[in-house]
Amino acid sequence: EIVMTQSPATLSVSPGERATLSCRASQSITSNLAWYQQKPGQAPRLLIYGASTRATGIPARFSGSGSGTEFTLTISSLQSEDFAVYYCQQYNNWPPLFTFGRGTKLEIK
């Protein structure tokens, strides 16, 4: 099983500032990585797939980068609606065994 490690567990950032979230895979997953945003009481929402491609309707302030084992999600200028929990997920395993990180909670500073 590929273990996904996210850091930090909690990130406190002021509105308008930049947030950088990290995700590390225990072995190479090439670019088969997705990022999701989850707000309380809601289902996760896809933000990024293929490590760096924004999903439909996702604002340009969200960007993803990385390949292999190290990945980053950057939110360039935080809006109030961006404060949520963010999960990374690898989908490279074969046979399939999709695994998620434990999440980074992005909170208002």
Next chain:
Amino acid sequence: QLQLQGSGSGVLKPSQTLTLTCVVSGDSVSASAYSWNWIRQPPGKGLEWIGYIHLRGTTYYNPSLQSRVTIILDRSKNRLSLRLTSVTAADTAVYYCARGVDRTGYSRYYLDSWGQGAQVTVSS
């Protein structure tokens, strides 16, 4: 717009069988480009992938649950179902259905649309 509406068992006793259904609207479960997935989230915790089914009937399950789980696709009703036997308190979670999309051509699916989730509680 794709919508996934989950429904099914809310409160179960240990050893019972969990059954959930996810009705898909706005798309067809017969579309070959997709997989149809179940994911769960215990209270206050992260996400765990349960498994998926593809149009061709191929299923893949998380090895940790494989002995107890079955995912079925009903093309006539455009829905998928989850069955989990011999539940325990550890199976208490919100259960989500989700569509998987493959852009690689190698059956590598990310999850682009999620249902609203169904709460299942196991308690004696």
